[in-house]
Amino acid sequence: MKLLGVVLPLFLLAASHLCSAEDAVAARLIHILRPKFGSAGTGAKMKGVSCSSWQLAVETDNLRDWSTIPAGCESYLGHYMLGGRYRNDSRVVADSAVEYALSLQRFHRNTDIWIFDVDETSLSNLPYFSQHGFGVQPYNKWRFGKWVMKGAAPPLPETLRLYKVLVSVGIKVVFLTGRTAEYRNATVYNLKKAGYHTWEKLILRSANQGGTALQYKSEVRARLERGGLRIVGNIGDQWSDILGSPEGERTFKLPDPMYYIS
Template sequence: MKVLSLFFFLATIIATCQGASHHPNPSFDCLSWRLAVETNNKRGWSVVPQACVSYVGHYMLGRQYRKDVQAVADLAYNFAKAVPLPLDLRPNVWIFDVADTVLSNLPYYAQPDVAFGGTPFNSTKFAIWEQKGISPAVHGILDLYKKLQSLRFKIVFISGRSESLREVTTKNLKNLGFTTWEKLILKQTSDAGTSSQIYKEKKRNELLAQPQRYRIVGNVGDQWSDLVGENVGLRTFKVPNPMYYIS
């Protein structure tokens, strides 16, 4: 019933967005704004401009977002296929962020009072959503995950989610088909107040310092803070996300 309810909810939102103008304010070019966001030229923003709320909604729920994510997944897989097996027996690792890279929060952001990031972030309301553990998979990423496993990559999830969400996150991942992984790294209380970029860099460094002598090959995230700093891997791949910005 939850899946059916989610389907009808998203179908309603899609119909609403399809009926809305892509550019409610013709003087504000939302396509250029999204390009600036995805290229990290636009930084530090807190909400989607009101002129672009329906545009972002239409993009996220339409075909183009799914095509864009699939293009990222295809590029990542093509790169991974060309990576040779390590002669020194060090495990090849592929890192994934979790929120809106593997697990989609789109049903949360599609709610009218959240408006695809057009309203200030409500941490209390978002925490309630996370606790439900019903996030769908980001289109195209589950298939990439399975292909990487077939290539014998070790999968490591590095998430900004709290350690308190380990059980619900584990169940959500496994219910969707993300059945096994090397590590699921979640934020500890000692990481509170640390920026996402510094936190994820620290966790990558800790991963490389472990006795297994991992080699980070690939890294997929929806935020630039997932993909910059030390030891990001041989190649990084960014999944589009114009709904929010995390530094």
């Protein structure tokens, strides 16, 4: 899985960047490896519950406060993340968000913003997680921090597409992330490299800020609104990104079966 973990995300997340000789080699490798990946079916089980039922319960916020994915579901989720379904599921969310954004007849260039979460929303850490069991390994702050510092995460192409539409129609973008302030430079570097060239604000968490992500993000959104901004849209992969008043006028939940943030 390690090799696939390195190679496939490049293909899946940055196919448009396949331009160098190295990438061409990777592409051929992928062509050989690709048939091993499919939908994984719905039969994989953990404790009598199918992995697909577990996944749906996670995506609908019925299962909360879990720390790692069920051990029996690593292969299922690997197939899900790399085999096309993750991208397809994300695409429908982005399509829906783009349709909504384009339907906004009157918006105010100075005050209307759209909030983007960063990890597993704007940027994808699949290259990291594919090497760490897709969430079956407990979260390792040090190791993940090292990965973040590289600034090497590819964009989630669906979110980048939404971002470009918003920029083109004049809705401002605010990145709001649970990443702490020490990662500001790496995050700026990574976002630009991934294709997010401009934004209104990039809001990181201060290291000493307590409370859940839900509380933190709700408070920031409330502050933005008190400052006169109108949150027309809000997209994230965690329910803690998009629940908690004020949520924004319309929220969008991207799939993320790999980890849970409360």
